[in-house]
Amino acid sequence: MRISKLFINQQIADHPLARSIRARLDVPSEYVQNARQVHAAVASAPDPVQSGKEILYLTRNRGAFFKRCPGTRHYTCCDYQILHFGTFCYMDCTYCILQTYFHPPILEYFVNHEDLMAELDTVLAGKTVLRIGTGEFTDSLIWELWTDLSKLLIERFAAQQHAVLELKTKTTAIEKLQNLNHNRKTITAWSLNTSRIIRTEERATARLSARLKAAARCEKWGYPLAFHFDPLIIYDGCEQAYARVIESLFSHVSAENIAWISLGALRFVPSVKTVIQKRFPDSKIVYAEFIKGPDGKMRYFKPLRINLYRKIIACIRNHAPDVVVYLCMEDDEVWQKALGFKPDDIGGLPHMLDMSAARVCHLKPI
Template identity: 30%
Template sequence: MDHPLFASLPPEEQAYLLQLDERYQFSFQQQRQLIESACDLAMWKAGSLKMWIDETSCEHVSGKKRAGALLSDHLQRMERERSMPTRYQDFEVEQRFTDKYRSLFVSTDKLMGRCPCPVDGEKTRCCNLKTLDVVQQCAFGCSYCSIQSFYNSHEIRVVKNLSQRLQDLELPEETWHIGTGQSSDSLLWGNDYGTLDALSHLARRYPELIIELKTKSHRSDYLKLDLPMNMVSTWSLNAPTIIEKEEHLTATLQQRLDAAKQARDKGRIIGFHLHPMVYFDGWQEEYGQLIEEVTRSFRAEEVMLFSLGTLTFTKAVLRQMRADGHQSRILDMQLTPASGKYSYPLETKERMFRFVYEQFPDAWKQGTPFFYLCMEDPSLWEPVFGFSYPDDRTFEAAMKRAYQGFLQQRRSRI
């Protein structure tokens, strides 16, 4: 079999597929589907491919149609599994501790980028976030993360002469919101490489600019630095089961919330991203408890933003995850086409997002925090929030007013 993923399978799975192919003479596309199934089942620790193949299902047909009938029955079995909430009760995996990293200071012609929303057609409601990749690579081991697909996993690459580069950087007039967590965790490294000092100079040069530091860590030593108010700390939150099973080496939910409390108590602006939400067995209970803990620990006026989003994969990331073969059940889901990528069906997303938003008290739905869906279909906004934006420009303008208004309010109190 010529498919590149075939070589990543264990020898016994390769042997079984070759025997099966000899009997049924699959097409290349049929081989690809079977190989991908074998990769997924190995990741899920759900048994060998042979356990998910029933050769009696094609006894009623003959000739070339036998291969199609066999594959159709197998794919139906897989789809039934994918359509159910992912089960984690019987899933245990050793933590994937990363290899020892070496740090490199590198020159780069490009500092600025943009968020990965589709560029054309407004297939998702996009806020036009700009990104600033001051560090590349992350030491966390989230099973769904695309960062590890882009960069050498053994190197932390830091922009050389970052402070000077940012002093020389002239931002386009329309730039008002920059994220620094696209190619690494924004606070995992703290100020170890001087990145926060360098970013603070940029923040002071552009006092209306929002620089977002997005993290899954519980690092708090950066709070001793004299950072300007427009450098905002935000935490990606998730259900404890997903943190334990899929977000390896990251801080626990409680550690993240405690770190957010420390930032709040120091007068910092904070926000949260419940992203990516996972449709798993127990999701309602755990996400419900998460929102209860957030609203008990923080007042609405203390939180600038709260976003919701879920799993989204490109073909390239799916190939890389299957080739790596790390134990994970994150792909035990319906991979539905979504704006050139793959995600849950819209019905599943609406159910999850509506449930979470309904858990917030009414006091949290009065303008602060600013709620939004991240990289999601525009049709979901109205059933989830009860409001929507007609286009990306209107959405971005509303976010800008909310963020900069929050910033001005905080400054007026000092």
């Protein structure tokens, strides 16, 4: 990670967390009136996306910290809630939607944790099962070097019985999770892919073996686990390669501690293709057989997705017949053909995941 400059919104200049991050990050800093000044600095760079990964903007979140997962009506969504504490990522995955999701994308961190925790208290005041994740607009653990938010969140979730926090990452930044009182209410989750895809498409991320070792350590510390094979990328030999990943996964962790495994084939908004072609000219992932889905995203031709899902699910089932496997943003036909049932058959995907969270994380909803 190469943060070369820190921008601090003038309004939070004296916030203790802003001061703390500034002290931990030994880089030049500049106070700005608003985000426009940061955007201007990034947008004028030859590669604004790369530039956005090398600066950090500290500010206050004026909006809601909690958002619904941005699913579409055309495909089945897991319906989890996003805890939005920061945006973007210093790792550099070719397929990352965040490259076009923000204009321009910048590493941005909200320091008003007091507001975040107050909002979290409100959300947790309900007594139904909740699944809350932080890995939608950023990687959950890239911020560990400069902040103590994970500790704050893990301990807050440990103090209740009906909600789980999922920390999703491609890093191995788990050291600060050791010895925390998590009460099994935090799921540590890793995005997994084949070694080839990690090497060619997931720049600056941890290697597969490192991710799995980190998962094993978290399991040893008592954390429930989850894994996301997302995006699954089709290439010659990918089925065997994903089979090897699954074999390696179950040689590192035990199935009974896994809350869920998700599968999601590569999909992207058309504008991401242009970014990939420009920023990663050697990447071939956009030259597979894609169609435009009803949600406007490019997806692998359906039979190709179904075929890959079937193979991977069969492989997972060989190792862990009972682990909960779900498909991220797929329709009933794909569910039926890949998993043998539709979400509605089991009460819906959110229900299926809630039940698994309750079982693996020992939830006691009222």
